[in-house]
Amino acid sequence: MSFISIKNVWKYYDDNLVLERLNLDVEQGEFVSMVGASGCGKSTFLNMLLGRELPTKGTIVLDGETLKDEPNADRGIVFQKYSVFPHLTVLQNVMIADEFSSAKVLGWTFGNNKKLIKEKALEFIQAVGLTPAVAKYPHELSGGMQQRLAIAQALMKAPKVLLLDEPFGALDPGIRNDMHELIHDVWQKNKLTIFMVTHDIKEGFELGSRLWVFDKLRDDPQAPNAYGAQVTFDLPLAERVNKNNVNEIIEKVSRN
Template sequence: MLEARNLWKRYGDKVVLERISVSVQEGEFVTLVGTSGCGKSTFLKLLLGTETASEGQLLLDGQPVRDEPDSDRGIVFQQYSVFPHMTVLDNVMAARAFARRGLTGYLFGQARREAQGAAMELLHKVGLGHALKLYPHQLSGGMRQRLAIAQALLAKPRILLLDEPFGALDPGIRADMHQLVLELWQSHQLTVFMVTHDLKEGFYLGTRLWVFDKLRHDPQAPDAYGAGITYDLPVGKSDRQTLQAIQADLKEPQHDIQN
């Protein structure tokens, strides 16, 4: 479904990503971990189309990924991307309106009724059926994140991009969100890429784990080399020694490793 061929990303003289060659099948759940600033979110932006590769190719179904977001790709950020002046229902319907061509993007008549029905069905599915008329400031953090996920899914994307979506949530709420995302991944037959700083979360949610890190270092020129994928692991098939090595790279406490 998706293939990166010798992918590089530079910003001026600063190399962020280098020599990434990888392929992903439809339906995989790929989690991306690595130290802060190692290029995980940059790779997500390349997938979304808000950034373009400096060198190499990024292909979707054998064709270059479009250099602008489209309905194939939905994204959820850690900071809730919702509209504060709109109700929960209107926030989700807006995702359908913005996908329309035209000067205004407004929905009328049958198109509005269809969008409203689809939005209500999705909001019930993510546990917000009781909150249709509420505004974002009236919602808890977990509820706002559910709203952001519903927004992303209304356009029925093939690929869902999650950029540390649960980092600001309390542990109990995060556990609920983990279950929700797994259910939506399966029921909507999504291909998911999720950036997380939590290795344990990455192994729990994903079917495949990528670790981003620099393979080359120059103390005299720290920006001369970028990060690549240093580990590409199918979840559940990694030995304890490998997990310990990854945690040492990420500088995470060893007691988080589970057999």
Template sequence: MIEINNIWKRYGDNVILENISASVKEGEFVTLVGASGCGKSTFLKMLLGTETPSQGSILLDGKPIPSEPDADRGVVFQQYSVFPHLSVLENVVIARVFEKTKSGFLWGSAKKAAKAEAAELLNIVGLSHMQHRYPDELSGGMRQRLAIAQALILKPRILLLDEPFGALDPGIRADMHELVLDLWSKHKLTIFMVTHDLKEGFHLGTRLWVFDKRRVDAQAPNAYGAGITYDLPVGECAQELLDEIDESLMEAEQPEYV
């Protein structure tokens, strides 16, 4: 489904990512871990189309991935992308409105169908009882459920999650894990999820990518970028390897630069 061919990303002389190549089949759940600032979110933005590679290519079904977001790729960020002046139901409907019209309005049967579709999604993510409330009346976990419903209403093939649960309490995170796994299975999504939590990555994904620098120059720390140093199938890794990865991630922690 997705072919990543020798991707590099630079900002001036600052190399963020270098020489990344991989292929992803439809229906895989890829989790991305790595130290802060290693380029995980930049890579996700290239999949979304808000960033472009400095070198190399990303292909979707054999064609260059579109250079701007479209309905095939839904995204959920850690910061809730909701409209505070709209109700929960309206926040989901609005994604369909923007897709269908330039005016920002739907009328008649189209409006009725969009509301019914949004209400069904809210029921799936457990927010049907809150559909007439406003975002400031929701908990953090509820807002993330709303953001997921917003992303799913356009029926994307690919769902991009950028640390969506990092700000949630452990109990709520566990509930969100169950929700995402259920949605992944039911909707046959291909998912890429950035996380700082190695355990979360192994719990959710079918495949885990570790981003890190293969080479470092102490005199020129920005001369080299990160690549995929591990590409691991979930459930088939020895504990010793997981401990080694966890230790390397802690050692590599540095200030964010992306």
């Protein structure tokens, strides 16, 4: 059985069909880049993987269990807009999830339990290169540093799946390149299964081990909401794809 199985998944909002006939399997440790035009259902699909929404029809199975409409520690997410707590330091931001899990009433831990959570948080802070900023607050960090902090937060609960929703879209090119290296290292070292939504096809090729293109195969100008998007291309990117063929493939995907 595949690590993740998407079985005949459809998603409606009232009479608006967003996604249809999704039948896909993903193995543990794959990095799936998802591209497509705005409004074609990529973020909707990501929200179903997160558990924020359920398919209208069909099922999504993760590690043998059907996903429910409630996010849990199995799935971590990093958004384009930084999702950090402005009143907490870098260290406190990374510790907070484990502190809430360990002390649901007070939200803060003490003694040896707090020490263990702090040590764990410092390891992830070091992994994303934020050790010099451990006592700083988010407003003192650059955009790239805030995204590093969001990644450390997401990794703290040891998720089986990491979901990235346009995580680098607001960053300038130089910082984006640094973040690409970081997320690739995080993926390899933690053996994560990653799904990343991006509007940048080249970014999808550079980071992913697999590229999904979302698009509508059917369209009716008289009823624009009658049909949903499907995964029209499912491209394996083993060994990062032969670089001589990348531009040719990008042009092919863009035309569709």
